[in-house]
Amino acid sequence: DIQMTQSPSSLSASVGDRVTFTCRASQRISTYLNWYQHKPGKAPKLLIYSTSTLQSGVPSTFSGSGSGTEFTLTISSLQPEDFATYFCQQTYITPDTFGGGTKVEIK
Amino acid sequence: QVQVVQSGAEVKKPGASVKVSCKTSGYTFTSYYIHWVRQAPGQRLEWMGIINPSGGNTTVAQKFQGRVTLTRDTSTKTVYMELSSLRSEDTGTYYCARGLGYSNGYDNWGQGTLVAVSS
Secondary structure (H helix, E strand, O other): OOOEEEEOOEEEEOOOOOEEEEEEEOOOOOOOEEEEEEOOOOOOEEEEEOOOEEOOOOOOOEEEEEEOOEEEEEEOOOOHHHOOEEEEEEOOOOOOEEOOOEEEEEO | OOEEEEOOOEEEOOOOOEEEEEEEEOOOHHHOOEEEEEEOOOOOOEEEEEEOOOOOOEEEOHHHOOOEEEEEEOOOOEEEEEEOOOOHHHOEEEEEEEEOOOOOOEEEEOOOEEEEEOO
16 A cells, blocks of 8 residues: 655644645656645645645645645635645545544644 | 535444444535545544545545445435444544545534544
């Protein structure tokens, strides 16, 4: 199975900050990389698919980039509702696998 | 609008089976795959399997083969995941999610079903 590694595992930031998370795959996955936001007790929310395509309804403050084995998710200006856990997922090879997540906390 | 609603929490004893339902609405049921994913406490999400509601064909992760059965009922637009021979390590939250295309992530998730396995 393809292993997905996210860094950092957590970070503290303030409203208005620009934050970037990294997701690394154990082998090349082309651009089959998706990002989700997950809040406690709620269903995960798809933010970005195919590395950089913004899911409908997701604010343009979110953006994704990368290819091969290294990918990034950037939030250009952190909003109060963005404090959550973010995880990546590869859908290049079955089984789909997920990263361990990056928890964004309020500084 | 698209809705994916799962059945409620379950408490089971080791060795028993659990069947979780995933009722969909607001879209053409047979046009989108449904995935099953679980998250054990403190662990990352883990893909369990996928079902094509159109033909009913399934793929189950190797780890769960022999224990997971995925089925669907087109008349009620509902997908089911049955996990047998439960053990304590199966405790966790189980999600169904609609696939956005074949490999573009999952765009609509159920609210999750907590399954607790305890003697």
